[in-house]
Amino acid sequence: MIGIGIDIGGTFVKFFVLNDRGNILHTEKMETDYQKGADGFIEQLSDFINRMKIQHTGQPIAVCVGAPGAVDNQNGVLRYNPNLKFTDVTNWPIAQLLYDRTGILPRVVNDATLAAWGVYETDLHRQGTNVLVVTLGTGVGGGLILQRELYQGSNGTAGEIGHMKIADPQTGPLCGCGARGCLEAFVGSIGLKRRALQAAAENPDSLLAQLLPADDNFKIEIVFRAAEQGCPAALRVWEDTGYYLGIGIANAVLTLDLDTVVLTGGVSGAATYFMPALERVLKAQTFKVPFERLKLLISKNPDVGGVGAALYAMHASSK
Numbered sequence: 001m002i003g004i005g006i007d008i009g010g011t012f013v014k015f016f017v018l019n020d021r022g023n024i025l026h027t028e029k030m031e032t033d034y035q036k037g038a039d040g041f042i043e044q045l046s047d048f049i050n051r052m053k054i055q056h057t058g059q060p061i062a063v064c065v066g067a068p069g070a071v072d073n074q075n076g077v078l079r080y081n082p083n084l085k086f087t088d089v090t091n092w093p094i095a096q097l098l099y100d101r102t103g104i105l106p107r108v109v110n111d112a113t114l115a116a117w118g119v120y121e122t123d124l125h126r127q128g129t130n131v132l133v134v135t136l137g138t139g140v141g142g143g144l145i146l147q148r149e150l151y152q153g154s155n156g157t158a159g160e161i162g163h164m165k166i167a168d169p170q171t172g173p174l175c176g177c178g179a180r181g182c183l184e185a186f187v188g189s190i191g192l193k194r195r196a197l198q199a200a201a202e203n204p205d206s207l208l209a210q211l212l213p214a215d216d217n218f219k220i221e222i223v224f225r226a227a228e229q230g231c232p233a234a235l236r237v238w239e240d241t242g243y244y245l246g247i248g249i250a251n252a253v254l255t256l257d258l259d260t261v262v263l264t265g266g267v268s269g270a271a272t273y274f275m276p277a278l279e280r281v282l283k284a285q286t287f288k289v290p291f292e293r294l295k296l297l298i299s300k301n302p303d304v305g306g307v308g309a310a311l312y313a314m315h316a317s318s319k
């Protein structure tokens with residue numbers, strides 16, 4: 001069997017073709033093309049699938065599409081996605097549109113959920129029974145493996161840890177989703193920027209303040225570089241990141257009695273600086289047992305989303 005994973009992002013689309021032994025046979029990457037509208041975009045995805053059908057004639061092919069945003073996984077519909085700049089994509093029936101053009105009905109799943117499956121198969125080799133994977137990037141996504149199966153919830157939205165409230169929703173910081181007090185508003189890229197600018201303003205002589213550009217061209221990498229040089233203000237930003245992440249992860253562990261939590265995504269590269277504070281939050285919990293046994297790991301594989309999509313396509317179709 002051949003698994004095709006298509007990871008749709010706001011800027012890039014990544015294609016992964018794997019065989020059922022988990023070997024990557026082929027990858028492609030293209031910029032998300034807004035020129036020809038949503039229909040033209042579907043044509044591009046269909047072209048890829050049809051090319052792979054010809055290349056792998058005679059073999060069964062399973063396809064899974066990962067999309068950021070709210071996915072109706074039962075019907076293969078992308079309900080809503082703020083990061084895709086097509087004007088006409090509310091309730092977008094991706095599965096049906098691709099089926100009409102390729103004859104293969106793909107699964108459509110939230111991208112962070114598929115990243116969780118990718119981590120479960122490639123990093124954990126299916127070790128662990130109840131696993132949360134947190135994707136730390138521009139946004140904060142989450143995916144769950146419960147009882148060794150991908151758990152998508154009642155509506156396909158399970159694992160949205162980024163929008164868990166860790167502060168007062170009346171007065172907490174504003175999140176990209178429009179609400180206040182979400183975990184993402186603290187540790188997503190917008191939250192990190194807000195706290196870094198605040199730290200620089202409070203410590204105008206710090207290296208962090210010197211490295212931050214005068215224009216709005218903030219990059220998380222700057223806070224990372226300042227921390228590497230030992231800048232206390234930057235180190236504090238990462239320490240607070242670990243503290244807030246720890247609150248969110250502790251809430252998830254208390255709810256689900258997880259045995260493994262894996263952090264992935266760009267920001268997890270700064271783990272050296274935020275892990276000690278995160279671990280302190282977990283250690284301070286009064287319900288000791290689930291936290292004593294919890295495995296906390298970092299995945300540095302940048303392709304878990306697309307690889308997870310291809311692997312999940314094959315796993316789900318073999319059930």
Ligand SMILES: [Zn+2]
Binds near residue numbers: 162163175177182185
């Ligand atoms: Zn939110």
